[in-house]
Amino acid sequence: MxxxxxxxxxxxxxxxxxxxxxxxxxxxxxxxxxxxxxxxxxxxxxxxxxxxxxxxxxxxxxxxxxxxxxxxxxxxxxxxxxxxxxxxxxxxLEKMNKLIEFDEANLMITVEPGMITSEIQKIAEKYNLIYAGDPCSSESSTIGGNIAENAGGNKVLKYGPTGAHVYGLEVVLPTGEVTSFGGKMVKNVTGLDFVHLLVGSEGTLGIVTKITLRLMPKPRYSVALLAPFESVDAAISAVPALIKDAGVMPSSLEFMDNPSIKLACDFLNVSFPYSEAGAHLILEIEGNDKEAVADEYEKLGDICQREGALEVFVADNRNTREKLWKVRKAIAEALMVYSPVHCMEDVSVPTANIPALLKGARQIAKAHDLGTIAFGHAGDGNVHITFIKGKSSIEHWNTHLKTALANLYELTKNLGGCISGEHGIGLKRKKYLPIAVDQAQIDLIKGIKRVFDPNNILNPGKIIDV
Ligand SMILES: Cc1cc2nc3c(=O)[nH]c(=O)nc-3n(C[C@H](O)[C@H](O)[C@H](O)COP(=O)(O)OP(=O)(O)OC[C@H]3O[C@@H](n4cnc5c(N)ncnc54)[C@H](O)[C@@H]3O)c2cc1C
Missing domain, CATH: 3.30.43.10 (Uridine Diphospho-n-acetylenolpyruvylglucosamine Reductase, domain 2)
Structure with a gap:
């Protein structure tokens, strides 16, 4: 020490x-x-x-x-x-939280890393623009943390994760040198793509001190659909069909099983339509043409019904949309309050394999006698399968969790997926990394770390041990 x-x-x-x-x-x-x-x-x-x-x-x-x-x-x-x-x-970096420049002509904003994500969203809104990064923690997480984790969230399906919006970074390297990668250029193949090497590097390759993000025009119309289904299987089977058959790319396609909704509603003290349904999907469609948006949500609604939705509710004003999203965004926080002994995962698979992932995860939980709930960004294949201690003893939990996690990661790999879609490896998944990537890649990660950080002083022991 x-x-x-x-x-x-x-x-x-x-x-x-x-x-x-x-x-x-x-x-x-x-x-x-x-x-x-x-x-x-x-x-x-x-x-x-x-x-x-x-x-x-x-x-x-x-x-x-x-x-x-x-x-x-x-x-x-x-x-x-x-x-x-x-x-x-x-x-x-909390106190480095200022707006450095709002560049309307180039649709770019430059901020310090400690700015809270929702502050950036609010600044963009003032100019009728959006910052499309939208993790559920947007009211509390910082943009520097979002970049270090390449945070995902609710709009990845249409707009991509945090990294898709990052154009320029000022970075203090682990040696103390200051350098800038990228800039305001939309295209840039000059040298290596260091911006996107830093994005997702979990604070191991440099400290981000200034960030240039690209903003986008705000779509004029947004409509959310809420579709309750009889069972988890019915809701999750609808996801690949919605992606494949509608010819429409929703900005969000989120999944919540019944226990997740109950947790969030208890936490917020609110009610939810069809609260006894096995699972719900939330879809959001955005566009500039009112009729085109209506046409798109009708298509998606029809597919939901074809796939067995009990009902399709349309939330076409800000108030009703926000009520839906409030419940979805509260699940992780509610879990921490009502079920503090839990392990939330963020495995990610190709969307068509989502039904197999959920089925396999339930079998793993059952085999280890652990509770489980699931919610998340189903449209991009990233589901928060969460193991819960429930009524079992802490000894049982401690013994079984490690194997259950290894089983889940193996399953994900076999389904063509990865062990973390947005939360990162950090300390938590370090020992499981060899399940996901081969030795050649681990050696590359180690080599890159050594080049950036010869004394191994920046966030050592995260992702890999050097
Ligand atoms: C209720 C809840 C909901 C969440 N929802 C989502 C979600 O929808 N999607 C999602 O992806 N994540 C989600 N998360 C996880 C978390 O909010 C994100 O990973 C977020 O990006 C972390 O930001 P932070 O500012 O809190 O970073 P921290 O937790 O402080 O740090 C995270 C990592 O970033 C590094 N870091 C922080 N700042 C810098 C910097 N300036 N330069 C270099 N490295 C830095 C740290 O060393 C660390 O490795 C959620 C978390 C909670 C609690």
């Missing part, structure tokens, strides 16, 4: 003044993220820089004294990425 020498504390204090914290309550608060099944570990100090120059100075000192640094956004991560090395430095 690293120990920060007094001399280093003094040098950090000189740079940061009272934005350096060593009080117990800070160390405790910054010891973990939202990954339910991982223990935290206390850092030796928490730092709140306000400029790229300060970040660079901190990283240079960390190299000199060989003390590990863990970058941190809002700590909403679900793979343990922001859990610090015990005794090391937590570098919180």
């Amino acid at each position: 690293p120990e920060i020498p007094v001399e280093l504390y003094e040098k950090l204090k000189e740079i940061l003044g009272n934005r350096m914290k060593t009080e117990e309550d800070f160390l405790e608060k910054y010891s973990r993220d939202e990954t339910a099944e991982l223990q935290g570990s206390k850092p030796g100090v928490v730092l709140f820089p306000i400029s790229t120059e300060e970040v660079s100075q901190i990283i240079r000192l960390a190299n000199e004294y060989m003390i590990p640094v863990t970058p941190r956004g809002a700590g909403t991560g679900l793979s343990g990425g922001a859990i610090p090395t015990p005794g090391g430095i937590v570098l919180s």
Whole structure:
């Protein structure tokens, strides 16, 4: 366990003044993220820089004294990425949260990494534009954290994950050097695509200090459909049919099984149509032509009914749409409150294999006598299969969870999928990575890490051990 020498504390204090914290309550608060099944570990100090120059100075000192640094956004991560090395430095980007430039002519916005995602969405809205990144944690997560995890969310089906909107990054490299990748160019094949190497690198290859994102014109019309189904199987079987047969690309196609809806409704103290149905789908369609949007949602509604939907509700105003989304977005938070001992997964498979994934996951839970619920971004093949301790003992949970996870990851791989679609590997899935990628790829990840971070001081022990 690293120990920060007094001399280093003094040098950090000189740079940061009272934005350096060593009080117990800070160390405790910054010891973990939202990954339910991982223990935290206390850092030796928490730092709140306000400029790229300060970040660079901190990283240079960390190299000199060989003390590990863990970058941190809002700590909403679900793979343990922001859990610090015990005794090391937590570098919180929370105070670097400003708008740097809104460039209407180029439809680009440049912000600091600590800006909360929904703030970016709100700024874009003011100009009749959208920022299309939309994780369910948008009200609390930071854009820096979204980039580090390549966060997905509810609109990936049409607009792609966070990385699809990132055009330029200013980065403090693990050596302390500052560089900029990309820019405002829509096309760029000059050198390697470092922007998208940094996206999803989980804070292991650099600290993102400035971000340029592309915005898009706001579609004039949005309509959401809610389709309850008798059973999970009926709802999930409709997903590939909706993608294949409608000739329409919805911006969202979300799935919630009955226990997920009950959890979220209890948490929010609201009711939901057909609350006893086995599962619900939410679809959202966006466009500029009212009649074309109506035509598209009718097509999707017809397919839902053909596939056995008990009803198709149309939410064509902002108020009703927001009510639906509130329930969908509350599921993860409700889980943390009502079922704190759980393990939320984010495996991802080709959409046509979604029914097989859910069937197999239920069999795995049954074989290990664990509870399970499922919800998520079914339209892009990414479902939050969640194992729950339920009434079993904690010993049973601890013994069976590891094997159940390995079984789930094997199943996903056999279905042509991957073990994490949006939450990342971090600490949580590190030991399972060899199930998903071969040795050649693990060696490449290690080699890239060594080139960027020769002293292995930036978020060490995440994704792989070097
Ligand atoms: C209720 C809830 C709902 C969620 N819904 C979704 C969802 O729909 N889709 C989804 O993808 N995720 C979701 N998540 C997971 C989480 O919100 C995302 O992974 C998010 O991107 C993390 O952002 P953060 O600011 O909290 O980052 P943190 O948790 O603080 O950090 C995450 C990782 O990013 C690194 N990092 C942070 N800032 C920087 C930076 N500036 N430079 C370099 N590295 C950095 C950290 O070291 C760490 O490895 C959800 C989480 C919760 C609790």
